Amino acid sequence: MTANESAVPNAIDELKTLSKIIHDAVSTIEHVTTSQGLTFPSPYTPVTAESERPRMLPQVNQACAQAISAAYQLINDLRVPHGTIGTVAMQYSLTSCLGIAEKANVAEAIREAGQKGAHVNTIARASNIEPSKLARVLRVLATNHIFVEVAPDTFANNRVSSCLDTGKSVKDLMQSPDIKHAGTTGSTATVGHFTDEGFKASGYLQEALFDPKSATSEELDCTAFNYALNTKLSYWEWTEQPTHKRYHDRFSITMAAGKSATANDTVWKAFDWQSLKEDSLVVDVGGGMGGQTLKLAEMYPHLRFIVQDREQVVKAGTAFWDEKMPGALQSGKVTLQAHDFFQPQPVRDAAVFFMRSILHDWADKYCLDILRQLREGAAANTRLVILDSLVSYACVERDLEGIPGAARPAPPAPLLPNLGHAGIINYYKDIHMLEMLNGRERTVTHLAELMHQTGWKLVQVQHGVQTITGMVVGVPV
Numbered sequence: 217m218t219a220n221e222s223a224v225p226n227a228i229d230e231l232k233t234l235s236k237i238i239h240d241a242v243s244t245i246e247h248v249t250t251s252q253g254l255t256f257p258s259p260y261t262p263v264t265a266e267s268e269r270p271r272m273l274p275q276v277n278q279a280c281a282q283a284i285s286a287a288y289q290l291i292n293d294l295r296v297p298h299g300t301i302g303t304v305a306m307q308y309s310l311t312s313c314l315g316i317a318e319k320a321n322v323a324e325a326i327r328e329a330g331q332k333g334a335h336v337n338t339i340a341r342a343s344n345i346e347p348s349k350l351a352r353v354l355r356v357l358a359t360n361h362i363f364v365e366v367a368p369d370t371f372a373n374n375r376v377s378s379c380l381d382t383g384k385s386v387k388d389l390m391q392s393p394d395i396k397h398a399g400t401t402g403s404t405a406t407v408g409h410f411t412d413e414g415f416k417a418s419g420y421l422q423e424a425l426f427d428p429k430s431a432t433s434e435e436l437d438c439t440a441f442n443y444a445l446n447t448k449l450s451y452w453e454w455t456e457q458p459t460h461k462r463y464h465d466r467f468s469i470t471m472a473a474g475k476s477a478t479a480n481d482t483v484w485k486a487f488d489w490q491s492l493k494e495d496s497l498v499v500d501v502g503g504g505m506g507g508q509t510l511k512l513a514e515m516y517p518h519l520r521f522i523v524q525d526r527e528q529v530v531k532a533g534t535a536f537w538d539e540k541m542p543g544a545l546q547s548g549k550v551t552l553q554a555h556d557f558f559q560p561q562p563v564r565d566a567a568v569f570f571m572r573s574i575l576h577d578w579a580d581k582y583c584l585d586i587l588r589q590l591r592e593g594a595a596a597n598t599r600l601v602i603l604d605s606l607v608s609y610a611c612v613e614r615d616l617e618g619i620p621g622a623a624r625p626a627p628p629a630p631l632l633p634n635l636g637h638a639g640i641i642n643y644y645k646d647i648h649m650l651e652m653l654n655g656r657e658r659t660v661t662h663l664a665e666l667m668h669q670t671g672w673k674l675v676q677v678q679h680g681v682q683t684i685t686g687m688v689v690g691v692p693v
């Protein structure tokens with residue numbers, strides 16, 4: 217007997233229940249969007265802030281998550297198990313094809329060809345790639361609903377593939393490939409990062425986990441990435457090499473872009489930014505160029521900000537701010553500060569120490585150091601706000617009871633308590649962090665324990681539904 221054989225009366229009942237969950241979720245989506253005068257985007261609606269508004273409604277977001285979770289479970293119930301295992305075993309082809317489409321400027325070439333799409337011979341000219349090979353790559357993607365094959369070997373963009381469009385001309389991209397991601401929303405930079413150095417690292421996770429030299433390591437320079445790239449440098453040091461500048465720049469744009477992934481307002485509700493007094497100081501620790509601070513500065517103009525990061529990153533931030541919020545640096549509203557977060561914190565009057573996507577880069581022993589330095593720098597009323605992917609166990613978590621906001625409403629059976637595939641990106645990110653840096657995404661309980669050990673108390677949690685991040689708030693104890 218397998219684990220759940222006794223839990224479900226029979227297979228057809230489970231299939232019917234899952235189908236009903238999907239049906240009910242779609243009815244909710246229809247009802248809520250219509251009552252708000254909104255239209256749920258079709259697979260061909262271009263991605264804009266407006267097109268995403270329906271999904272930002274908590275009820276719609278929740279319904280989407282349940283339908284995704286049920287649909288994926290339904291697929292696995294319906295497909296022959298060997299088909300599932302085989303498909304998953306070869307999932308790397310999909311990652312590979314997505315990376316090629318990004319690098320080959322496919323979305324841009326199709327956009328320039330017009331709405332009816334373009335023959336692969338035309339598309340292939342955007343990167344001088346061999347057309348018949350590109351056609352096979354694009355067919356894999358179209359079969360996964362990324363691009364549409366509108367006629368044999370002729371491909372058009374759809375809603376998902378439009379996320380690969382930088383909006384730049386193919387001519388410019390071919391002349392200067394290194395400018396591809398500059399000034400974009402960053403989604404192509406993100407695809408580039410994951411499908412290139414991320415994908416290469418992933419290919420060596422077996423070596424990293426089975427070789428006794430690296431198997432139990434918590435160090436940044438003893439990872440799958442190190443095996444893959446045959447380097448002794450940590451990922452951060454590697455990107456700082458002059459010959460790797462384009463990787464460095466692409467990663468910075470990826471991080472600045474992540475702010476749109478957290479645009480779902482629910483995630484911000486764990487902390488009342490508005491209630492902070494005029495001119496209160498928010499320190500974005502390891503803030504990159506300041507992509508997340510930019511979002512905060514736009515939403516809460518009464519606050520002041522310091523963005524701290526490594527010297528090289530902070531230098532690149534000047535141009536970012538001059539473009540995105542002219543005058544912010546000159547007026548003192550935003551300050552860029554070179555600071556190593558393992559060293560004593562220079563700011564002692566912060567209202568908030570804010571960290572997004574920082575702790576997940578580091579193994580526990582390093583997180584404890586970072587949190588200790590912040591605790592040393594904290595005043596009695598300083599708050600610690602952490603934005604990171606929050607992973608849940610794939611079973612019910614009783615430990616969460618008692619932490620405000622931590623427990624999620626249980627989804628209807630037989631969906632997984634963590635909503636399964638709806639949040640799968642968090643689990644992929646967890647493995648990505650392991651591969652690149654020996655880092656990890658953490659559960660709420662795990663974060664609470666790290667905070668407890670460093671003089672912080674976790675007082676509030678806000679999960680993101682279907683978004684990649686959640687938020688936790690800590691106070692000094």
Ligand SMILES: C[S@@+](CC[C@H](N)C(=O)[O-])C[C@H]1O[C@@H](n2cnc3c(N)ncnc32)[C@H](O)[C@@H]1O
Binds near residue numbers: 472529557
């Ligand atoms: C995953 S990125 C997150 C950036 C930013 N918080 C965001 O969400 O866009 C991690 C950041 O940590 C920075 N970092 C790494 N080691 C650091 C250190 N010792 N001191 C300060 N920043 C560091 C990196 O330069 C990078 O910008």
